Amino acid sequence: MITVSHLEKDFKKVKKGDGLSGSFKALFKPEYETFEAVKDLSFEIPEGEIFGFIGANGAGKSTTIKMLTGILTPTSGFIEINGKNPQKDRQSYVKDIGVVFGQRTQLWWDLPLEDTYKVLKEIYEVPEEDFVKRMNFLNDVLDLNEFIKDPVRTLSLGQRMRADIAASLLHNPKVLFLDEPTIGLDVDVKDRIRNAIKKINQEEKTTIILTTHDLNDIEQLCSRIFMIDKGKEIFDGSAEELKEKFGNIHEITFKINQLEDLEKLRYEEDFSDVLLEQEDKNIKVRFDASKNSASEILQYTLNNVSVSDVSIKEADIEDIIRRFYRKELKDD
Numbered sequence: 001m002i003t004v005s006h007l008e009k010d011f012k013k014v015k016k017g018d019g020l021s022g023s024f025k026a027l028f029k030p031e032y033e034t035f036e037a038v039k040d041l042s043f044e045i046p047e048g049e050i051f052g053f054i055g056a057n058g059a060g061k062s063t064t065i066k067m068l069t070g071i072l073t074p075t076s077g078f079i080e081i082n083g084k085n086p087q088k089d090r091q092s093y094v095k096d097i098g099v100v101f102g103q104r105t106q107l108w109w110d111l112p113l114e115d116t117y118k119v120l121k122e123i124y125e126v127p128e129e130d131f132v133k134r135m136n137f138l139n140d141v142l143d144l145n146e147f148i149k150d151p152v153r154t155l156s157l158g159q160r161m162r163a164d165i166a167a168s169l170l171h172n173p174k175v176l177f178l179d180e181p182t183i184g185l186d187v188d189v190k191d192r193i194r195n196a197i198k199k200i201n202q203e204e205k206t207t208i209i210l211t212t213h214d215l216n217d218i219e220q221l222c223s224r225i226f227m228i229d230k231g232k233e234i235f236d237g238s239a240e241e242l243k244e245k246f247g248n249i250h251e252i253t254f255k256i257n258q259l260e261d262l263e264k265l266r267y268e269e270d271f272s273d274v275l276l277e278q279e280d281k282n283i284k285v286r287f288d289a290s291k292n293s294a295s296e297i298l299q300y301t302l303n304n305v306s307v308s309d310v311s312i313k314e315a316d317i318e319d320i321i322r323r324f325y326r327k328e329l330k331d332d
């Protein structure tokens with residue numbers, strides 16, 4: 001069980017002055033201001049949950065994760081993970097958690113992968129018998145045998161991610177922090193990693209805190225989504241609830257015959273909350289179906305322009321978050 005209560009992190013930042021003289025002043029006689037990166041975050045994560053921790057760039061995700069993993073000390077607030085405090089109980093706490101940062105590796109570049117695991121076994125003091133059992137399980141879930149004898153530097157990005165996840169789980173931690181586990185991978189490889197994450201969560205009841213910008217990760221993996229913006233909670237619930245709260249976004253794509261017709265489409269005059277995107281002759285119309293009727297939008301478009309093709313799609317979380325990231329939705 002993870003309990004976070006009124007967590008805050010302030011950073012001191014150098015105040016930037018205007019123009020060149022301001023920059024010089026900031027360089028030689030800096031004045032500081034306080035920047036609140038994380039503001040009053042509270043949540044509880046029960047054992048075995050896959051907790052999707054999401055937000056736009058700069059929202060405060062990494063800062064929060066760094067506090068939860070014990071790397072950063074909070075300015076104020078309370079964190080308890082399985083009865084331990086990440087900062088005060090640091091030495092014993094690291095044995096309870098596994099951490100994977102998608103962009104960095106904890107593996108030794110020049111060593112064959114299996115040697116890295118042997119080194120980690122010693123670091124985490126995993127008994128031989130447990131190590132053998134664990135490697136069998138991880139091999140099974142992540143198919144490590146394909147490349148376990150190869151030096152890490154020769155692994156593909158997807159293989160390296162599987163290898164990194166295995167490394168973080170070698171000591172059988174109760175909690176796994178996964179930061180962008182599918183970033184930069186092909187669709188097939190992403191699916192493979194997602195299936196492995198699901199299996200680890202189901203078979204071992206490992207609690208997983210997942211940060212991702214990948215909306216398929218969110219939809220396929222997370223039983224709960226916690227979304228922050230500017231350091232503050234803006235949503236806590238399921239993917240379905242997120243859709244409910246932030247609108248039922250639909251999308252209709254029209255292929256128009258003549259580009260000049262575009263100016264005849266003035267959705268804002270008859271409808272509310274309609275967004276138009278144009279790429280050549282393809283016009284994408286996104287709207288909140290709770291405020292507008294799809295058939296009326298369709299009718300309006302067909303009445304005004306000549307169309308050669310139409311496709312209708314119910315929007316997914318991607319559209320919702322995209323809208324949110326563009327600040328088109330307001331927190332209520």
Ligand SMILES: Nc1ncnc2c1ncn2[C@@H]1O[C@H](COP(=O)(O)OP(=O)(O)OP(=O)(O)O)[C@@H](O)[C@H]1O
Pocket residue numbers: 011012013035037055056057058059060061062063064
């Ligand atoms: N050491 C630091 N000193 C000053 N400001 C910082 C520091 N670390 C982070 N920040 C600021 O705190 C805010 C939150 O940053 P953070 O890295 O937590 O965001 P994030 O949600 O993880 O973003 P991303 O998705 O881009 O990784 C940003 O405005 C960042 O500039």
